[in-house]
Amino acid sequence: MSQAFTKAMARNIFYGGSVFFILLFLALTFDTHNAWPQRDNHEAITEKVSEGKRLWEENNCIGCHTLLGEGAYFAPELGNVFKRYGGKDGIKAFIMSRPKEGVPGRRSMPQFNFSDAELDAIAEFLEYVSGMNTANWPPNIQG
Amino acid sequence: MQYQSQAVAKPYFIAAIGLFVGQILFGLILGLQYVIGDFMFPEIPFNVARMVHTNLLIVWLLFGFMGAAYYLVPEEAERELFSPGLAILMFWIFLVAGALTILGYLLVPYSGLAELTQNSVLPTMGREFLEQPTITKLGIVVVALAFLFNIGMTILKGRKTAVSLVLLIGLLGLAVMFLFSFYNPDNLAKDKYYWWWVVHLWVEGVWELILGSILAFVLIKTTGVDREVIEKWLYVIIAMTLITGIIGTGHHYYWIGAPEYWQWWGSIFSALEPIPFFMMTVFAFNMVNRRRRNHPNKAAVLWAMGTAVMAFLGAGVWGFLHTLAPINYYTHGTQITAAHGHMAFYGAYVMIVLTMISYAMPMLRGRTAAPSNRSQVVEMWSFWLMTVSIVFITLFLTGAGILQVYLQRYSGDPLPFMVVQDKIAMFYWMREVAGAVFMVGLIAYVASFFVGSRDPEATAVAGDSAAA
Numbered sequence: 001m002s003q004a005f006t007k008a009m010a011r012n013i014f015y016g017g018s019v020f021f022i023l024l025f026l027a028l029t030f031d032t033h034n035a036w037p038q039r040d041n042h043e044a045i046t047e048k049v050s051e052g053k054r055l056w057e058e059n060n061c062i063g064c065h066t067l068l069g070e071g072a073y074f075a076p077e078l079g080n081v082f083k084r085y086g087g088k089d090g091i092k093a094f095i096m097s098r099p100k101e102g103v104p105g106r107r108s109m110p111q112f113n114f115s116d117a118e119l120d121a122i123a124e125f126l127e128y129v130s131g132m133n134t135a136n137w138p139p140n141i142q143g
Numbered sequence: 144m145q146y147q148s149q150a151v152a153k154p155y156f157i158a159a160i161g162l163f164v165g166q167i168l169f170g171l172i173l174g175l176q177y178v179i180g181d182f183m184f185p186e187i188p189f190n191v192a193r194m195v196h197t198n199l200l201i202v203w204l205l206f207g208f209m210g211a212a213y214y215l216v217p218e219e220a221e222r223e224l225f226s227p228g229l230a231i232l233m234f235w236i237f238l239v240a241g242a243l244t245i246l247g248y249l250l251v252p253y254s255g256l257a258e259l260t261q262n263s264v265l266p267t268m269g270r271e272f273l274e275q276p277t278i279t280k281l282g283i284v285v286v287a288l289a290f291l292f293n294i295g296m297t298i299l300k301g302r303k304t305a306v307s308l309v310l311l312i313g314l315l316g317l318a319v320m321f322l323f324s325f326y327n328p329d330n331l332a333k334d335k336y337y338w339w340w341v342v343h344l345w346v347e348g349v350w351e352l353i354l355g356s357i358l359a360f361v362l363i364k365t366t367g368v369d370r371e372v373i374e375k376w377l378y379v380i381i382a383m384t385l386i387t388g389i390i391g392t393g394h395h396y397y398w399i400g401a402p403e404y405w406q407w408w409g410s411i412f413s414a415l416e417p418i419p420f421f422m423m424t425v426f427a428f429n430m431v432n433r434r435r436r437n438h439p440n441k442a443a444v445l446w447a448m449g450t451a452v453m454a455f456l457g458a459g460v461w462g463f464l465h466t467l468a469p470i471n472y473y474t475h476g477t478q479i480t481a482a483h484g485h486m487a488f489y490g491a492y493v494m495i496v497l498t499m500i501s502y503a504m505p506m507l508r509g510r511t512a513a514p515s516n517r518s519q520v521v522e523m524w525s526f527w528l529m530t531v532s533i534v535f536i537t538l539f540l541t542g543a544g545i546l547q548v549y550l551q552r553y554s555g556d557p558l559p560f561m562v563v564q565d566k567i568a569m570f571y572w573m574r575e576v577a578g579a580v581f582m583v584g585l586i587a588y589v590a591s592f593f594v595g596s597r598d599p600e601a602t603a604v605a606g607d608s609a610a611a
Contacts, residue, residue: 007374007378010376014378014379014382014385021385021386021390022385024389028390031402032336032405035401036400039400039401040332041400045329053331054263057262057268057269058262058268060194060253061269062270062271063189064188064189066476069399070335072189072193073476073477074176075189077476100185101184101185102184102185103181105181107181108180108184110185110188112254134399134400135397137397137475138552139553140552142552
C-alpha cells in the first residue's frame, strides 16, 4: 500500500467503521424487537411450551436434529414436524416407539423414557415453533 | 525466547494439540455413524459424540489463542508477563473444568448432567456449541477474566503495538460476546437471535481480529518486513472484517422469525465478508515476497501462507456459496452448511493456531529458531495431508449437500430426509476415508515434535536470520 495511506488512517477506518456498524446493528436489533410480536408466535408460549423447550434442551435434541435449520444434520428438521406428522399425537407416538437398543445398521433416536406429560410438553413446544413466521422456510413439508 | 515468562505458553500448546487429537477421533466416530447408523449406539449416540467433537474444537482453539497471547504479548510489550503464576493456575483450572465437562458428556446421560449441575437454576444448556453446563460456562468466564487481566496489565505496563492492541480487542470481544450464552429466553425467535451474538460474532467477528494479529506477528518475525507496513495491513483487514461481518450476522436471520429485511442486509453484507479474507491472502503472499530474511523455520511460514489461502477458501468462498438469501432458502441446514463449517474452521482457526505453535514451539523447547530439518519435513507432510484431506472432506460434503438439496428441497417430488440420506451415503463413505487420511496427517504432526530433536542444526546457535 502506498505511503500516502498511513497506518493512522487505517486505524481510524477500523475504529470509525466498527463504531458505525455496531450502532447500525443495534438500531436494526431494536427494530427487530418491535417487529417480533407480529411474527414470533409468542402468544402460544404457555408454561407447557416452556417446559417443552427445557426438555428439548436438556436432552440435547439439537445434537442430531435441526430446528429452523440450525443444529446437527444427522436427523430430520423439526421446525415443521408438527405439520409433517399431522399433529401432536404423531410426534408423541414416534418418540415413544424408539427401540432401546436402536435399529441394526440404521440411525435411530434413543429411547428417552419420557412420561406422558413430558411428551405432551415437547409436542406443544414443537407446535409453537411450527406457528412462527419463518418467511416460508422450509421450502416444503420434508423440511 | 526473549522473556522467561513466555514459557507459560508451552502447556497451553501441548493441551491444545492433545485435545485436537481427541476432536478428530470423535470426528471419525461421527463420520462412521453417518453410514453405520447404530455404530456405538446406544453407548455413545451421535449427539454425544458431536458435542464432544465441537466442544473439544472450541476448547482447544481457546487454549491455542491463550497460548499464542502468552507467547506474543511479552515480546510485543517488551516486558515479562504480568503474572506467570496466574497463567499457570488458569491453565490447570481450564484443563480440569474442560476435562470434567467432556467426561460428563460421555459418562452421564445429558439430562442427568443437566440435573447434576442444576441447569434449572439458570438454564443455558442444550443449545448448539453452548452445551456446557452453566457452571462450566461460569468457569470459562472466570478463566477469561483472569486471562484478560494478565494480558491487559502486561500490555498496559509495556510497549503498546497495533498487534497486541488488536489481539486485546479481539480477546475482549470474545469474552464479552460469550456473556450472551447466559441469555436463554423461552421465546425461540429471541433465543436464536442472541445465540448468534456468541456464535457469529465470535467466528466471523472478534476471532478474526485474533487471527489477524497472530498472523501479523508471525509475518513480522519470519519475513523481517517493516512493522509499519504489516500493521497498516492489519488495520485495513480487520476494519473490513467488522464493517462486513457485524451486519453480516443478518445472514443467520433469514428463517428464524426475524423481520424479512434481514434477507437484504444479510445477503449484501455477508457477500462482502470474503473481502477481508482475500486481503489476508494478498497480504501474506506480499509480505513473504518482500521478505528481508529467509527464516529457518520454513514449516511456520508454510502454515502462515496456508492459513491465508485456506481461510479465504473455507470462510470466504464456501461461505459465499450459500450466503445469498434466495440460495440459502434451499441450502440452509444441509450438508452444504457442514462443508463450509469444516473448511472454514480448519482454514481460519485450526491453521492459525498451528502457525503460532509451529513458530513458537522451537523457542519454547530451547531451540534458537527452528526445529531440525527432518522434523520440519515431517511437519510439512502433516500440513499437506491435513490440508488436502480437509479439501476433500469439504468437496464430498458439498456433493452430498447439492444432492440433498435437490432431492429433499428442490425437485418436483421432494423425498423424506432419511430416504435422501440413504441415497447420498456414498459421499459420506468418501468423506470418512478423507477423514482417516486427516488422522494420518495429525499423527504425523504429533510425530514431528519427536523427530530429529537431537540433530545438530536444531541445537546449534544460529546466525542473524534466527535473531527474531
